[in-house]
Amino acid sequence: xxxxxxGGCCPSMDLMRSEAMQxxxxxxxxxxxxxxxxxxGDLGLIQxxxxxxxxxxxxxxxxxxxxxxxxxxRKLRFLKEQMSKAEIxxxxxxxxxxxxxxxxxxxxxxxxxxxxxxxxxNNEKLQRTYNELLEYNTVLQKAGEFFYSAQRSAAAQQRDIxxxxxxxxxxxxxxxxxxxxxxxxKQVKLGSLSGLVPKEKAxxxxxxxxRATRGNIFLRQEPIDExxxxxxxxxxxxxxxxxxxxxxxxxxxxxxxxxxxxxANRYPFPEDVTKQxxxxxxxxxxISELKATIDMGLAHRDxxxxxxxxxxxxxxxxxxxxxxxxxTLNMLSxxxxxxxxxxxxxxxxxxxxxxxxALQRATVNSKSQVGSIFQVLNTKESPPTYFQTNxxxxxxxxxxxxxxxxxxxxxxxxxxxxxxxxxLFAVMFGDWGHGICLLxxxxxxxxxxxxxASQKLGDIMEMMFGGRYVIFMMALFSIYTGLIYxxxxxxxxxxxxKSAYACRDPSCRDATTEGLVxxxxxxxxxxxxxxxxxxxELPFLNSLKMKMSILLGVAQMNLGxxxxxxxxxxxxxxLNVWYQFIPQLIFLNSLFGxxxxxxxxxxxxxxxxxLYHVMIYMFxxxxxxxxxxxxxxxQKTVQLVLLLLALVSVPWMLIPKPILLKKQxxxxxxxxxxxxxQDTDESVGAELGEHHDESHDHEEFEFSEVFVxxxxxxxxxxxxxxxxxxSYLRLWALSLAHSELSTVFYDKVLLLAWGMNSVFFLIIGIxxxxxxxxxxxxxxxxxxxxxxxxxxxWVEFQNKFYEGDGYKxxxxxxxxxxxxxx
Amino acid sequence: xxxxxxxxxxxxxxxxxxxxxxxxCNRGPSTNLFHLTLVTTxxxxxxxxxxxxxxxxxxxxxxxxxxxx
Numbered sequence: 001x002x003x004x005x006x007g008g009c010c011p012s013m014d015l016m017r018s019e020a021m022q023x024x025x026x027x028x029x030x031x032x033x034x035x036x037x038x039x040x041g042d043l044g045l046i047q048x049x050x051x052x053x054x055x056x057x058x059x060x061x062x063x064x065x066x067x068x069x070x071x072x073x074r075k076l077r078f079l080k081e082q083m084s085k086a087e088i089x090x091x092x093x094x095x096x097x098x099x100x101x102x103x104x105x106x107x108x109x110x111x112x113x114x115x116x117x118x119x120x121x122n123n124e125k126l127q128r129t130y131n132e133l134l135e136y137n138t139v140l141q142k143a144g145e146f147f148y149s150a151q152r153s154a155a156a157q158q159r160d161i162x163x164x165x166x167x168x169x170x171x172x173x174x175x176x177x178x179x180x181x182x183x184x185x186k187q188v189k190l191g192s193l194s195g196l197v198p199k200e201k202a203x204x205x206x207x208x209x210x211r212a213t214r215g216n217i218f219l220r221q222e223p224i225d226e227x228x229x230x231x232x233x234x235x236x237x238x239x240x241x242x243x244x245x246x247x248x249x250x251x252x253x254x255x256x257x258x259x260x261x262x263x264a265n266r267y268p269f270p271e272d273v274t275k276q277x278x279x280x281x282x283x284x285x286x287i288s289e290l291k292a293t294i295d296m297g298l299a300h301r302d303x304x305x306x307x308x309x310x311x312x313x314x315x316x317x318x319x320x321x322x323x324x325x326x327x328t329l330n331m332l333s334x335x336x337x338x339x340x341x342x343x344x345x346x347x348x349x350x351x352x353x354x355x356x357x358a359l360q361r362a363t364v365n366s367k368s369q370v371g372s373i374f375q376v377l378n379t380k381e382s383p384p385t386y387f388q389t390n391x392x393x394x395x396x397x398x399x400x401x402x403x404x405x406x407x408x409x410x411x412x413x414x415x416x417x418x419x420x421x422x423x424l425f426a427v428m429f430g431d432w433g434h435g436i437c438l439l440x441x442x443x444x445x446x447x448x449x450x451x452x453a454s455q456k457l458g459d460i461m462e463m464m465f466g467g468r469y470v471i472f473m474m475a476l477f478s479i480y481t482g483l484i485y486x487x488x489x490x491x492x493x494x495x496x497x498k499s500a501y502a503c504r505d506p507s508c509r510d511a512t513t514e515g516l517v518x519x520x521x522x523x524x525x526x527x528x529x530x531x532x533x534x535x536x537e538l539p540f541l542n543s544l545k546m547k548m549s550i551l552l553g554v555a556q557m558n559l560g561x562x563x564x565x566x567x568x569x570x571x572x573x574x575l576n577v578w579y580q581f582i583p584q585l586i587f588l589n590s591l592f593g594x595x596x597x598x599x600x601x602x603x604x605x606x607x608x609x610x611l612y613h614v615m616i617y618m619f620x621x622x623x624x625x626x627x628x629x630x631x632x633x634x635q636k637t638v639q640l641v642l643l644l645l646a647l648v649s650v651p652w653m654l655i656p657k658p659i660l661l662k663k664q665x666x667x668x669x670x671x672x673x674x675x676x677x678q679d680t681d682e683s684v685g686a687e688l689g690e691h692h693d694e695s696h697d698h699e700e701f702e703f704s705e706v707f708v709x710x711x712x713x714x715x716x717x718x719x720x721x722x723x724x725x726x727s728y729l730r731l732w733a734l735s736l737a738h739s740e741l742s743t744v745f746y747d748k749v750l751l752l753a754w755g756m757n758s759v760f761f762l763i764i765g766i767x768x769x770x771x772x773x774x775x776x777x778x779x780x781x782x783x784x785x786x787x788x789x790x791x792x793x794w795v796e797f798q799n800k801f802y803e804g805d806g807y808k809x810x811x812x813x814x815x816x817x818x819x820x821x822x
Numbered sequence: 823x824x825x826x827x828x829x830x831x832x833x834x835x836x837x838x839x840x841x842x843x844x845x846x847c848n849r850g851p852s853t854n855l856f857h858l859t860l861v862t863t864x865x866x867x868x869x870x871x872x873x874x875x876x877x878x879x880x881x882x883x884x885x886x887x888x889x890x891x
Contacts, residue, residue, distance in 0.1 A: 014856035415856065419863040427871070477867075484871050500879070501886055515885035522879045524828065525872065534886040544878045551874055606881025 010566065015393060017409045017570070019348040021383035021809070026343040026359065027373040032366035033332070033341045037325050037812075039358040044813025045351040047384060049344045051333040060330040068106060069323035075109045076316050079308055082116055088305050090312045102322050105315055112308060116301070123297045130290045131231040135196050135239075136267045137283050138224055142241035143194040143269045144276060146220050190245050191252055195259065195266035198230075199223060199238040205262045209244065212254050218245040231265070243269070320821070321814055328812050340370075344377070346384050346809065352376075383408050386809035391449075393418065395470045403794045404804025411567045413560075413798050420556060422473035424792055427552065428734035428785040429474070431742060432482025433489035437778055439475035442468050474786075484526040485735075489773070490742035492529035499523060499530040541739070545732040547599045553728025553796065554588070554596045557721075560800030561585050567801055575664075579657040583649035584717055584800075590642035590649075592725050601631050618643060654714040658707040665701040716799075724796040730788050738781050745772045825876055829869065836865035 024046070028036050040046055052060055060066075083090065197205050206219055220243050227236040242264070244255055259266055270276050332341040347355060352374075359372040385406050389397050393414070399421065400406070400414045429435070445452065445468040452465055464471065486492045500523050501516040516530065523529075527544075531537045561584050568576035598611055609629040617624060618639050626635055749772065753765020798804070843857040 011855055012852045013859065014853045016856070415859060416863055419860055419867060423864075423867040480868055481871060484875055511888045513887070515887035517885060518882060521824070522876060524876075526875055528879060528886075530886045533889060535889045536884050536887045540882075540884055540886070544875065547878065548871075548874045552870065555870065600877065603877040603880060606883065608883060 010569070013415065015387055015389070015397070015415050016412055018385040018387050018406055018412070018806075019350065019809075021346050021386065021408070022349050022352070023377045023379045023381070023383070024345060024347050024352075024355070025373075025375050025377050026345075026355075027335075028332075028341045028343060028359075029363075029368050029370045029372065030339055030341060032362050032368035032372070033329060034325060035366040036359060036362035036372060037328050037343075038321070039362045040355065041321070041325065041328070041812050041814045043351070043354055043358050044811050044815055046345045046347040046355060047809055047811045048328055048331050049346070050331040051342070051344060052331060057330075061334055062326040062329050065326045066323065066330070069319060069326060072106055072109055072319045073323065075113045076312070076319055078113060079109075079116070079305075079312065082120075083305050083309055083312070086302055086305050088302065088309050090309045102318070105318060109315070112304070116304060119297060119301045119304070123294065123301065126290060126294050126297060127234070128231045130287065130294060131229045131234070132265070133283055133287050133290065135228060135231065135265055137280075137287065138228065139194050139196060139241055139267045139269065140276065140280050140283060142222055142224070143243050144280075146222075146243045147271070147276075190247050192243060192245050192269060192271065193252070193255060193259070193266055194241070194243045194269040195264050196224075196228065196239040196241055197221075197259075197262055197264035199240050201262050201264075202240045202242075205242075205258070205264065208258055208262075209255065212258060213246065213251050216247065216251060217255070219243070232263075317818070320817060324812070324814065324817055345812075347811075348386055348809075382806070384809040385409075385806040387412065387414070392469045395467045396421065398466075399470070399790065399793070400798075401808070403798060404802070405806045405808045407803045407806040409570070410803060410806070411563045411570070411801060413563070413793065413802055416559060416563075416797075417793055418473070420559075420797070421789055421793055422470065422477045424552070424556075424731065425474045425785050425789040426477030426481040427548070427731050428788060429478045429738055429781060430481035430485040430735055431487045431489065431738065431777075432479045433487070433491075434742070434773070434777055434781075435475050435478035435480075435482050437773075438471060438478065438782065442471040442475055446472060474782075485739065486527045486529055486532070487739060487742070490739060490746045492527075492532040494529050496525040497523065499528050501528065501530045541736065542732070545735055546729065549728045549731040550592070550725060551596050551599060552731060553725055553792075554592045556728075556792070556797050557588060557724060557800060558585070558593070560797045561588065564801035575657055575660055579660070580653060583652040586645050587649040587653070587718065588721050590646040591721065594639075594642050598631060605631065607631050650714065650718060653717065654710060658703065658710050661706055662701060662703050720799065724799075727796055728792065730792070734785055734788055738777070738785070741781070742773070742777055745769055745777070825873070825880075828872065828876070832865060832869040832872070836861060839865070 026036075057063060057066070080090075202221055206221065209217060209219055221240045222242075223238070223240050228239045229235070230237050230239075246252060246255060256266075258264075270279055329341070332343045334341055356374050359374055362368075363371045385408055387397055387406075396418045397412075397414045400412065400417055406412050426435075445465055449465075449468065457465055482488065483495070486495075498520065500518050500520045502519045503511050504514070504517055512535075515534075515536065527541075531540055561581065564584070565577060565581045568574070568581055595611070595615060598609075598614060601607070602609060602611065609631050614626065614629050614631075617626075622640050622643050623636075630636075746769070749765055749769045753761045753768075756762070756765075839861045840858055843861060844854055847857060848854060
């Protein structure tokens with residue numbers, strides 16, 4: 001598999017190296033180009049290079065088609081909008097392979113859009129008329145009432161007047177008015193206007209009318225109980241019905257203008273009673289007629305939309321697909337004769353057969369007379385990084401990628417991250433009760449993953465679902481470390497035998513002062529339960545966890561340095577083995593490897609030596625006698641040797657590598673002058689339309705730059721060895737915090753509530769305990785332990801070997817395009 | 823159960839798990855090596871954790887003192 005960088009040092013391993021890639025060139029006859037690209041998109045294993053990068057989108061060959069696709073997408077969006085307005089949902093994607101042609105679809109979409117727009121316009125017009133009629137109807141009712149009451153009062157007045165005339169005794173009756181009403185020749189013909197005005201404008205309307213006509217009108221308004229749909233805006237508004245009586249044409253003109261200004265819709269009101277009745281009948285008749293028409297129109301529209309909805313997803317998919325194809329086609333360069341297109345791109349080496357097969361099929365199916373030509377190009381460019389992951393490894397690989405995408409074929413920390421990440425998490429989250437809770441939650445996600453994968457989840461849920469296998473591993477390891485720490489919601493159990501400690505004498509008098517003594521062999525697995533709740537628990541656990549952090553940290557850092565060896569071996573870079581890997585290994589282990597050794601020796605021998613003192617005086621005065629801090633004979637000599645080794649390894653890392661690099665470069669440069677023949681080969685390739693940067697080849701060698709780089713690297717490593725080891729102490733801190741917090745919740749909430757001897761308090765206590773456990777320990781602590789484990793991997797582990805300056809393989813694939821949409 | 827017995831148990835568990843992945847998910851040498859690496863790493867991690875805790879309790883420098891009432 002490993003072909004690109006060299007390699008072959010060790011057997012190949014999945015996920016350890018990214019797939020071997022090759023730059024391929026495909027020459028496709030123009031007539032089969034579309035089908036070929038479509039098949040390659042189905043395959044999804046080739047990343048096309050943009051060969052027209054200097055051209056703007058409008059200058060490209062298939063700009064017109066892209067425009068058509070965008071237009072189709074717009075139409076589809078319009079249809080979607082219409083459907084959501086009509087509350088019709090699209091049927092989920094069931095891609096029945098009834099092959100629909102692109103052009104047919106375009107025509108069909110155009111027709112549908114036109115039809116829908118027309119139906120909508122008609123409907124709108126009808127709706128408006130309908131609303132007007134409804135308003136007219138209310139006006140007729142209200143105004144009818146006015147007229148009726150007005151008529152009655154007029155008749156009553158008439159009777160009054162007649163009575164007055166016959167009697168002529170009433171002193172109160174105004175003389176002038178009587179005269180006026182008596183004179184039929186002077187009677188003016190009164191005009192009337194009726195209509196509706198929005199309620200909030202009614203007062204202003206009345207006032208303006210009164211002022212404009214100097215009071216020479218009679219206005220009656222009455223609020224309508226229900227909201228009225230305004231024909232123009234289509235909104236529901238509260239309105240007043242009004243009737244205006246006026247005299248004279250000038251007044252009428254003024255009133256009309258005012259009505260317009262106030263958006264008051266006017267409706268003709270026949271004064272004659274029979275005509276009124278007739279109008280009422282006519283209006284109600286037309287209303288029911290219109291209602292039926294509108295309903296039919298809506299039903300028609302719904303049926304159109306429903307038929308669209310069944311096919312919508314398919315069309316949408318097709319349109320997107322076509323757009324993607326034309327985008328890709330635009331990246332190919334067109335031959336001078338315009339008869340063929342030249343594609344270049346990266347593809348994994350293993351995919352060559354599949355790609356050739358797809359090309360073959362495309363040639364046959366498009367009935368092209370000439371086949372496509374597939375060839376592998378030589379290049380010095382760095383290929384993209386492509387890891388074949390499955391649903392389990394994907395999330396772990398993403399953890400690594402979040403820091404940086406691996407350089408092409410460099411050793412992938414993801415391999416070890418799968419185990420060490422959940423493990424370090426669990427060291428900080430050791431409690432098998434909490435582990436089981438976490439396991440149950442993630443098992444739910446895993447068991448229902450098929451169902452959940454098709455659903456749309458919330459942001460946080462989506463993240464948890466994506467990392468379900470990470471959380472699964474984290475839960476498994478935290479159950480294990482929980483058993484080691486002997487904590488189940490902070491409660492210890494004697495699962496693996498009896499405690500190793502007992503009282504000194506049967507009376508157990510000094511158990512609280514002098515302490516217990518060890519009477520049996522060490523507790524076989526994990527922390528002895530006797531420590532829990534004892535006064536010496538914290539000193540013991542602190543010393544244990546602190547030392548454990550150092551041991552685990554040194555082990556992981558050594559693994560990281562070992563990975564750099566694999567990298568050097570793989571890329572056949574013996575310089576890195578001899579002048580980087582070996583001195584780094586020596587430096588780290590002569591200081592912190594030695595510390596780890598001391599820790600273990602101290603545990604095994606039970607010595608009371610002070611390790612801080614030993615380590616500090618190893619530097620300050622290495623020749624001094626150790627005295628009581630001596631752990632083994634000859635320790636002073638060993639320390640002196642180690643110190644010397646550490647001191648030697650620093651210049652070893654710093655100086656030889658830049659000098660040797662310079663030498664290598666000079667050698668290569670000399671050899672180059674005699675090897676000009678190779679270049680002619682490449683110039684042929686360049687004629688075929690390749691534009692490879694050959695600048696990498698003749699790179700200037702700047703000694704000072706290389707030296708400074710190496711200096712920085714060395715300083716970083718030397719200082720990093722100290723600070724990274726210290727950084728692993730976060731394992732201790734976090735695990736201590738976790739166990740202390742859960743003890744507090746258990747003791748101060750659950751046991752306290754239990755001690756109250758009351759069911760009520762017990763229930764409250766349990767509720768508080770459950771919420772505190774879930775909220776603080778299971779959610780917040782998980783998050784913080786996760787972040788710290790993440791940092792330990794990104795910084796402390798990966799900076800020993802990982803460059804992470806590659807770029808991801810982004811193949812042209814329809815499945816990826818569809819996933820991105822979702 | 824002493825330290826070495828448990829260590830042998832860990833070793834056996836590792837061997838069994840490796841054989842199990844080899845027999846159940848045999849998908850070519852490179853995948854098998856990958857699985858083997860995972861199992862080995864996991865067993866080593868777990869064993870380290872166990873060994874550290876066991877060794878730390880072997881020759882105690884401090885004794886548990888009951889918190890007195």
